[in-house]
Amino acid sequence: MKIVSKPIKTIAVFEYDDGTPMPYKFKIMEDSEEEITVQVNKIFGHERKRIAGIESIIYKCQSVFGNIERIYELKYMVSECRWVLYKI
Known part of the structure; x- marks a missing residue:
């Protein structure tokens, strides 16, 4: 996967137990x-990481982009409350 790190507008739902978006x-x-x-058709999993000192949650997902099914990663930066398309 290639790092693209493009900002995105995201709609998220929050988990009942720990409030994870x-x-x-x-x-x-x-x-x-x-x-x-x-x-977002499928979320394979997520993990919390600290990247360059910024607490982040990385989500491995699957969706259809232009009639092609792709696997990609979204990154949520917790302190900035910001989403990016991280890798595709």
Whole structure:
């Protein structure tokens, strides 16, 4: 997977037990300046990491991008309350 680290607009749901945000769907700007919506079809798992001193949660997901099913990673930066498409 290649690191892309693009900012995204995300709709998330929160777990009952510990309040962990889980991505539901997101919007991303393509190179053509068109905003596309992606439904998160499957979440394989998530792990908490500290990357460059920033507490983050990395989600390994699967969705359909332009009629192609892809596996990718989303990153939620806890202290900044910000989501990025991390790897694809």
